[in-house]
Structures are given as C-alpha cells and as structure tokens.
Amino acid sequence: MDLQESKQKFIDTWGSLGSEWGINKSVAQVQALLLVSSTPLSTDDIMDTLTISRGNANMSLRQLLDYGIIYKKVLAGDRKEYFVAEKDVWKWAVRIAMMRKQKEIDPVMNVLKELKEETKKIKTPEGKEFNKTVDDIHLFTEQMSNLADKIFTSNRGELLLKLLKIVM
Amino acid sequence: MDLQESKQKFIDTWGSLGSEWGINKSVAQVQALLLVSSTPLSTDDIMDTLTISRGNANMSLRQLLDYGIIYKKVLAGDRKEYFVAEKDVWKWAVRIAMMRKQKEIDPVMNVLKELKEETKKIKTPEGKEFNKTVDDIHLFTEQMSNLADKIFTSNRGELLLKLLKIVM
DNA sequence: TTAAACTTTCAATACTTTTTGAAAGTTCAG
DNA sequence: CTGAACTTTCAAAAAGTATTGAAAGTTTAA
Numbered sequence: 001m002d003l004q005e006s007k008q009k010f011i012d013t014w015g016s017l018g019s020e021w022g023i024n025k026s027v028a029q030v031q032a033l034l035l036v037s038s039t040p041l042s043t044d045d046i047m048d049t050l051t052i053s054r055g056n057a058n059m060s061l062r063q064l065l066d067y068g069i070i071y072k073k074v075l076a077g078d079r080k081e082y083f084v085a086e087k088d089v090w091k092w093a094v095r096i097a098m099m100r101k102q103k104e105i106d107p108v109m110n111v112l113k114e115l116k117e118e119t120k121k122i123k124t125p126e127g128k129e130f131n132k133t134v135d136d137i138h139l140f141t142e143q144m145s146n147l148a149d150k151i152f153t154s155n156r157g158e159l160l161l162k163l164l165k166i167v168m
Numbered sequence: 169m170d171l172q173e174s175k176q177k178f179i180d181t182w183g184s185l186g187s188e189w190g191i192n193k194s195v196a197q198v199q200a201l202l203l204v205s206s207t208p209l210s211t212d213d214i215m216d217t218l219t220i221s222r223g224n225a226n227m228s229l230r231q232l233l234d235y236g237i238i239y240k241k242v243l244a245g246d247r248k249e250y251f252v253a254e255k256d257v258w259k260w261a262v263r264i265a266m267m268r269k270q271k272e273i274d275p276v277m278n279v280l281k282e283l284k285e286e287t288k289k290i291k292t293p294e295g296k297e298f299n300k301t302v303d304d305i306h307l308f309t310e311q312m313s314n315l316a317d318k319i320f321t322s323n324r325g326e327l328l329l330k331l332l333k334i335v336m
Numbered sequence: 337t338t339a340a341a342c343t344t345t346c347a348a349t350a351c352t353t354t355t356t357g358a359a360a361g362t363t364c365a366g
Numbered sequence: 367c368t369g370a371a372c373t374t375t376c377a378a379a380a381a382g383t384a385t386t387g388a389a390a391g392t393t394t395a396a
Contacts, residue, residue: 003295006283010302013279020272022190024354035301038294043373053356058374079364079371087301089308104188111181115174126206127171133203133255134178140257147331162334163315192384211343221386226344247341247394337396344391354381361374366367 007036011050023096026052030060031069031085040073040082068095090156098152105145112138175204179218191264194220198228199237199253208241208250236263258324266320273313280306 001009011032018028029050034041041049047057061083064070069092073082086092116138119131151159169177179200186196197218202209209217215225229251232238237260241250254260284306287299319327 001286003287003290003292003298006287007298009279010283013276017272017276020190022188026354036298038297054373055357055375056355059355062374081373087304089304093308104185108181108185111177115178118169119171119174122171124171129206130171130175130204136255136257140261143328143332147328160311160315163331164311166330166334194384222343223345223387224385227385230344249343338394340393340395342391342393345389346387348386350383350385352381352383354379356379357376359375361372363370363372364368365370 010036022100024060024063026050026056027060027063030057031064034064034070034083034085035087037085040075040084042080042082044080046083067092067099090160094152097148101145101148105141109138109141109145112141178204192228192231194218194224195228195231198225199232202232202238202251202253203255205253208243208252210248210250212248214251235260235267262320265316269313269316273309277306277309277313280309 011029014032014035015025015029019025029052030046033046033049043054043057043061046052046061047054050057052060061070064083065072069086070083071086073084075082112134115134116131119127119134122128122131179197182200182203183193183197187193197220198214201214201217211222211225211229214220214229215222218225220228229238232251233240237254238251239254241252243250280302283302284299287295287302290296290299
C-alpha cells in the first residue's frame with residue numbers, strides 16, 4: 001500500500017464513520033481530504049479528488065467552516081479560495097461535540113423539563129410513575145450535559161490527564 | 169396537556185432524538201413507549217399504539233432485546249409475549265454506548281493503527297506528515313476509547329460523582 | 337397430530353436524505 | 367463599467383433507509 005492508497009483508505013474510513021454518526025459522508029470525506037493534504041486545496045481540487053459535484057463540495061466546505069474545523073486560506077496572486085484543516089484533534093472533536101449537543105440534546109432537555117413540570121401535578125399512580133421516569137431521564141441527561149460543558153470549556157491535557165488518572 | 173398527550177410527546181421526542189443519532193425512529197419509539205407504559209405490552213399493543221406494522225414492531229423489539237434494554241415478560245395464563253423496558257437510565261445508556269463503540273469505533277481504530285504502521289517506513293516529508301496526522305488521531309481515539317471502557321465497567325454513582333467533583 | 341395462536345422473514349413500496357449541475361449571484365482586475 | 371473568474375443556490379434525480387404486510391415458520395394446548 002503506497003501513500004496515495006493509504007490516504008484514500010483514510011478518507012473512505014472517515015466517510016463511513018461520519019455516516020454512522022449522522023455526519024454527511026461528503027462532509028466527512030472533505031475534512032479527511034484536507035486533513036491528509038500537505039497543501040491547501042481549492043474547491044476544484046476537492047471536486048476532482050473526491051469526484052463530487054461543485055454544489056456538494058461547496059456545501060460540505062461551508063458546513064465545515066461553520067463548525068470551525070477548517071479554515072479559508074488566501075494564496076498570494078490567486079483569486080481562488082483555498083482551504084486547510086484544523087489539525088488539532090481535541091479542538092475539532094470538542095467543536096463537533098458542542099455543536100451536536102446544542103442542536104440535538106438541548107431541545108430534548110427542554111421537552112423533558114416541560115413534561116416533568118406538566119405531570120408533577122397529576123396524582124394518579126400512572127401519572128406519578130410517568131413523572132418519575134421523565135424525572136430520572138432528565139436528571140441523568142442534565143448531569144451528562146453539565147459534565148460535557150465543563151469538558152468542552154477546559155483544555156485538553158489538563159483535564160484529560162485528571163480523568164485518566166482517576167479512572168485507571 | 170393530559171397524561172396521554174404527555175406520553176405521546178415523550179415518544180415523539182425520543183423518536184426524533186434517535187433518528188439524529190443513527191438509531192432507527194421506530195426502535196427509539198418502541199423503547200419510549202415501553203418506558204412510559206405502566207404495564208407490560210404485547211407486540212399487538214405496540215403495533216396499535218404506534219400504528220406500525222407487525223414486521224416493524226417485531227424487528228424493533230428484537231433489536232432492543234439484543235441491546236439488552238428491554239426484557240421479555242411472561243404473563244401467567246397467556247401465550248403472548250410481553251415486553252418491559254429497563255428503567256435504569258445509566259444501565260441502558262451504557263449498553264447503547266458500548267454497542268456503538270464496538271460496532272463503529274473499534275473498526276476505525278484498527279484502520280488507523282494499520283495506516284500508522286504502513287506509513288511509518290515512508291521517509292518523504294509528505295509521508296511523514298501523513299503519518300503524524302494519523303498518529304495524532306489514533307492516539308486521541310485510543311485515549312477516549314480507554315476512558316469509555318473504564319466508565320462502562322465502573323458503576324454509576326461512584327464514578328460519575330468523582331468526575332463531577334473534579335470537573336466542577 | 338392438529339390447528340389455532342403467535343412470531344419472524346423478506347420482497348416490494350414508501351419515504352428521507354444526498355447529490356447533481358445548470359443557472360444565478362458575486363467579486364475584482366483592467 | 368465590464369466581463370471573466372469564481373462562489374452559491376436550488377429544483378430535479380439518484381441513492382439510501384425504513385416500513386409494510388402477506389406468507390412462511392414455530393410453538394403449544396388439547
């Protein structure tokens with residue numbers, strides 16, 4: 001397996017992992033391509049390498065820029081836009097996790113809280129039971145959510161080392 | 169909003185959350201229904217309540233049984249199979265996480281390891297750069313994976329409290 | 337052993353998401 | 367200004383996933 005094949009395998013693997021975690025395959029592949037490219041790439045480079053359409057390349061790039069895990073790079077004497085990947089794994093892992101938590105977990109937490117309040121007043125056994133179920137899930141989710149927030153805002157080495165030490 | 173509406177809202181919310189995390193909507197809804205039901209339910213009960221087909225109900229139940237987050241329950245004097253949900257949130261959260269890690273993360277780790285070895289020998293600057301990228305990602309993933317394993321095998325209160333204390 | 341009661345399977349169909357690419361929009365050097 | 371170079375949009379098409387339900391399979395009481 002030569003370098004090109006290795007890079008291709010990395011891109012493909014990253015693409016499948018993305019799909020399984022609800023991240024669009026093309027988006028994941030574009031990030032992977034930029035991660036393993038030793039030079040900044042233009043939209044056309046990406047289209048050609050991954051054989052995807054202009055629209056797809058553009059949308060994938062925009063989403064990665066939104067996530068803040070790739071950057072635009074201006075090359076002197078060239079009007080084209082080039083892109084490079086954030087190489088610090090911790091940095092982009094945290095950004096993706098924050099984004100998804102906000103978009104997916106927080107709304108669920110709000111519904112849970114609402115249902116908890118709504119059903120607090122119900123005095124039937126069935127109502128009490130439902131209230132307890134919702135309450136348990138809400139409490140658990142809240143603890144996890146707090147933990148996640150703390151981890152997101154701390155910096156890598158420090159916290160991760162502490163965690164590993166405790167847990168080993 | 170009465171109890172029935174509340175339960176319905178819970179089921180719907182759970183279904184959407186599931187979808188976003190790559191868990192089949194019906195599967196998530198069946199778990200939610202069993203979680204909020206005060207009595208064991210049969211396949212037909214589930215079909216009727218969620219208005220899904222027999223095949224779908226059956227496959228969803230089987231998957232949840234595989235995950236170990238619902239149980240079969242035999243009701244005396246009845247040939248039908250009934251199902252109840254595991255109510256301990258920590259227990260099923262851990263089971264789902266373990267399952268997904270095993271199925272999705274572990275294979276990726278293997279590919280990363282393989283690519284790391286493959287490219288170790290390449291002496292060009294481009295090869296070295298790729299090797300470093302893969303190595304960084306592999307190391308990070310490995311640390312996270314170890315942490316996850318430790319958390320999975322410890323029990324809730326004990327560890328979570330320690331984590332929270334450190335992090336607060 | 338039978339047949340009724342129940343569970344499982346799977347090919348066909350419906351639904352959702354992703355991708356395409358032509359057209360519209362923007363920017364900037366001359 | 368102008369038009370060439372580049373970026374963005376979006377409706378239509380393709381690809382991917384989930385769901386259905388009839389048929390096949392299994393179990394059990396009598």
